[in-house]
Amino acid sequence: MTALSTAALVERAAALAAPGGRTVLGIAGAPGAGKSTLAHALADALGPRRAVVVGMDGFHLAQAVLERLERGDRKGAVDTFDDGGYAALMERLAAQRPGDGPVYAPEFRREIEEPVAAGVVVPDDVPLVVTEGNYLLVPTGAWPRARARMAEVWYLEPPHELRLERLVARHEAFGRAPDAAHAWAHGTDQVNATLVAATRSAADLVVDWTGEQTAPA
Numbered sequence: 744m745t746a747l748s749t750a751a752l753v754e755r756a757a758a759l760a761a762p763g764g765r766t767v768l769g770i771a772g773a774p775g776a777g778k779s780t781l782a783h784a785l786a787d788a789l790g791p792r793r794a795v796v797v798g799m800d801g802f803h804l805a806q807a808v809l810e811r812l813e814r815g816d817r818k819g820a821v822d823t824f825d826d827g828g829y830a831a832l833m834e835r836l837a838a839q840r841p842g843d844g845p846v847y848a849p850e851f852r853r854e855i856e857e858p859v860a861a862g863v864v865v866p867d868d869v870p871l872v873v874t875e876g877n878y879l880l881v882p883t884g885a886w887p888r889a890r891a892r893m894a895e896v897w898y899l900e901p902p903h904e905l906r907l908e909r910l911v912a913r914h915e916a917f918g919r920a921p922d923a924a925h926a927w928a929h930g931t932d933q934v935n936a937t938l939v940a941a942t943r944s945a946a947d948l949v950v951d952w953t954g955e956q957t958a959p960a
Contacts, residue, residue, distance in 0.1 A: 799876025801849030898946035
């Protein structure tokens, strides 16, 4: 595992953003690892003409669907996502070139805890798409199809206690009572974290990035 600064990671991402082409960079890790924070830090540093973020969480199944499938009590587990839809989008984004027109991707809105269709615009001339999510390296289902379209996948592995603190803070920030936030972070989230940890060895880079963070991610 390597400890890298934000600046070093931005430099590595910039090398992938070749003008006139398209590269997909994946950022994986357990819940609370800092994936979305790093993804947006990279995109902010490179600017909107060079990078855009498309999160895996846009492929959360809607709450109504989860309830019908009796999976509502473990939202965020690997089988509560549309992995086929995510893989199809990664294939489309990897193939997108100038002149093709924009691609519209879904995004997850934490304030309503639901995915929203076409919430992210990916222009055809942006060279780098940064995608982040828990399950980018999972070897089952349609996840390998998505992984095959990524030039690199980085696995974030911050200190365990820091990751749990972020998770609890995030759950509280979006409306859970402190006891419920702690229970979810140490229960459902931890089950998912164990699954994600088993995919660590498949990453191109394992990094301890605590970052210059302004919010839990």
